[in-house]
Amino acid sequence: MDHLFTVDGRTATPISRTGLAAESLLERQHLQEWVIAHPHVLGESVLVITSEYDRWADADGVPARDRLDVLGLDATGRLVVVELKRGTADRDVHLQAITYAALVSRFDLHTLAQAHRDFLSHRGQALDADMCKQRLLDHVDGEWSPALLQRPRQVIIAADFPKQVTHSVVWLSEMGIDIDLVQVGLWRVEGSLVAGFTKVYPTPEVEEFTLAPARVEGEAVAKKLQERSRSRNAVHVLVGAGLLPDGTRLLMTPRHGVTDAIRTEIRSWVAQDTARAAATWANDTAKPLVWDADRASYSPTGLANHIFTSVTGRSVDGIQGTTWWDVDTAQVPAGIDPEAWATLAGSDLTALAKQLSGTRKDWTGLHTLLSGVPAGRWTTYGDLAAVVGSHAVPIGQHLSSCGRCPNPWRVLTAAGKVSSGFRWPDPSRTDTALSVLIGEGVRFDGEAADPDQRLREDEFRRLLDG
Numbered sequence: 001m002d003h004l005f006t007v008d009g010r011t012a013t014p015i016s017r018t019g020l021a022a023e024s025l026l027e028r029q030h031l032q033e034w035v036i037a038h039p040h041v042l043g044e045s046v047l048v049i050t051s052e053y054d055r056w057a058d059a060d061g062v063p064a065r066d067r068l069d070v071l072g073l074d075a076t077g078r079l080v081v082v083e084l085k086r087g088t089a090d091r092d093v094h095l096q097a098i099t100y101a102a103l104v105s106r107f108d109l110h111t112l113a114q115a116h117r118d119f120l121s122h123r124g125q126a127l128d129a130d131m132c133k134q135r136l137l138d139h140v141d142g143e144w145s146p147a148l149l150q151r152p153r154q155v156i157i158a159a160d161f162p163k164q165v166t167h168s169v170v171w172l173s174e175m176g177i178d179i180d181l182v183q184v185g186l187w188r189v190e191g192s193l194v195a196g197f198t199k200v201y202p203t204p205e206v207e208e209f210t211l212a213p214a215r216v217e218g219e220a221v222a223k224k225l226q227e228r229s230r231s232r233n234a235v236h237v238l239v240g241a242g243l244l245p246d247g248t249r250l251l252m253t254p255r256h257g258v259t260d261a262i263r264t265e266i267r268s269w270v271a272q273d274t275a276r277a278a279a280t281w282a283n284d285t286a287k288p289l290v291w292d293a294d295r296a297s298y299s300p301t302g303l304a305n306h307i308f309t310s311v312t313g314r315s316v317d318g319i320q321g322t323t324w325w326d327v328d329t330a331q332v333p334a335g336i337d338p339e340a341w342a343t344l345a346g347s348d349l350t351a352l353a354k355q356l357s358g359t360r361k362d363w364t365g366l367h368t369l370l371s372g373v374p375a376g377r378w379t380t381y382g383d384l385a386a387v388v389g390s391h392a393v394p395i396g397q398h399l400s401s402c403g404r405c406p407n408p409w410r411v412l413t414a415a416g417k418v419s420s421g422f423r424w425p426d427p428s429r430t431d432t433a434l435s436v437l438i439g440e441g442v443r444f445d446g447e448a449a450d451p452d453q454r455l456r457e458d459e460f461r462r463l464l465d466g
Helices: 027-037 093-104 109-122 129-139 163-174 204-209 219-241 260-271 300-312 338-342 349-354 364-371 381-388 392-401 433-439 457-465
Strands: 005-008 011-014 016-018 046-053 068-074 079-084 153-158 179-189 192-201 249-252 278-281 289-291 325-327
Touching: 027 046, 027 068, 027 079, 046 109, 046 129, 068 093, 079 093, 093 153, 093 163, 109 129, 163 179, 163 192, 219 349, 260 300, 289 300, 325 349, 338 392, 364 381, 381 392, 381 457
Parallel strands: 079 153, 153 179
Antiparallel strands: 005 011, 016 179, 046 068, 068 079, 179 192, 249 278, 249 325, 278 289
């Protein structure tokens, strides 16, 4: 980020850039603590395992002097090695990162749990090694994989990078060494310091055009990472969008990662206990499925792997578990429009996530659209969802609970009817949405509104463009 300004209408005033050294900020006491407190600067869903780690020794038992700044674990099961520099990175900083990656690549679950226990203990959190081990296992979406531990991802954070580093990192990435460069900047704004972290390599364009086998050695490991990322991302999208209310019933259909013969075995196994074929959804990004068979919580991939192992007696990697679970649309959650709920039929969790791009955390765009629906017109939950990148179900849920949404009575089902789940924000109101709409000039044929008065998706988009 080369230029920052404070803005007051048409006036833009430059913000002065400073640096950590100029502000007497240190790597260990300051920059490192920022990263530990906000590990998302290292990538999505990173758990910090330890920092300032130096408990490795050579074959003769002589301790090594190398000290790893930060070690993390991402949700796909890969270690994240972090090297920090408060100023311009040294010309050989990438070699330091590679050294640390080589050292941690032989760590196992026991070593990591011990390191995490010591790290938490120094910070006043008393967890024993078994609890730390479980914490690491719970963070990973799917079975623990030693093969993935051997392929650490490296992140170098510095104020700037010399060309020797950037050229080397690009070549190393092409050779299968996964290194990210993150630039940390510092600005002084109205007497306060503002820090920013910008990923400068690989850029999204580089990631898009770089083949997975070139960045992660071996097709099996690359595929495993890809499938785990897809499953994890699907869950995050669904939870973020609020598509599925807590308690939604899901039914299992084994799909990705198994042969027809194994599917037949799974069906026979389920026939012995039908509870094995169902789970309940909870809006938890780590373990959103509560399995009917044992009432334990699982990630979609973790449960699919558990079922596979229970049936075959073998372990498995690479299953995309979100493809195994479909919404039971025969059971409509309370307050959900049955017609909107029925549109979820025939789609697994992965397919549902692909339909969504918005989240339930910011409904500003939805409120803007609702304020544009004039008296005498109506629209549908689906039309609104298409414009804001959501789905009719979370749109309906939000309208029923918001209390601040403009014109919620002007939103009808796809059939042009008032939703059975519609409620006034003011419970003392005794009139109906139907009577209000008729009073505003909307014509009805029985319970269905005149389709000629419907404000559709394309009209909304024109309103936004205007």
